[in-house]
Amino acid sequence: AQSVTQLGSHVSVSEGALVLLRCNYSSSVPPYLFWYVQYPNQGLQLLLKYTSAATLVKGINGFEAEFKKSETSFHLTKPSAHMSDAAEYFCAVSLMDSSYKLIFGSGTRLLVRP
Amino acid sequence: ETGVTQTPRHLVMGMTNKKSLKCEQHLGHNAMYWYKQSAKKPLELMFVYSLEERVENNSVPSRFSPECPNSSHLFLHLHTLQPEDSALYLCASSQDRGYTYEQYFGPGTRLTVT
Secondary structure, eight states: OOEEEEEOSEEEEETTSOEEEEEEEEOSSOOEEEEEEEOTTSOEEEEEEEOSSOSEEEOGGGOEEEEETTTTEEEEEESSOOGGGOEEEEEEEEOOSSSOOEEEOOOEEEEEEO | OOSEEEEOSEEEEOTTOEEEEEEEEOSOOSEEEEEEEOTTSOOEEEEEEETTEEEEEOSOOTTEEEEEEETTEEEEEEESOOGGGOEEEEEEEESSSSTTSOOEEOOOEEEEEO
């Protein structure tokens, strides 16, 4: 069965510091992987997606993620955190079957300290 | 209007009430979804519609009744809810069914059952 694990329900960084949000997946076949961001009182917004082309995927707002098959990971990074990055981030894996399911991780709340 | 819209944004209802949540997508998509987001739990997929046909019912109690009259509109009819049904209900759409298509989310309806 496919699943997603996000390590750390809360991550705190200083403004200007590196952001690293971890995501590991479990899948018997090559997955499609997504990162979404949710700002307070809003829905989820797609940051980026991996679709088996380039392993390093660039997204919006300066975020990027690298697909590492050997580590079954898809960690999200940003070189320099801004206060506006404070939000909850969700990693998701797409099932390669006849369903249309996205399996979401439990989310990581990013706190940015001034 | 652009993207995915949801109304109302907030709803408080008693356990004996009947209410409906509305979702509208302005993206020309063919698939629509209802999710439930509760505190400290991963997003739960409730229903999936593709070309106005329900293709997924994720063991949701019958007190939740979806309706998709056309590919742009999705409703969630609520009746005799329980306090544990209080949550953020998110609607999403995607271009088509299939694992390659990212989902676009609305802002959600915050439901409180008293």
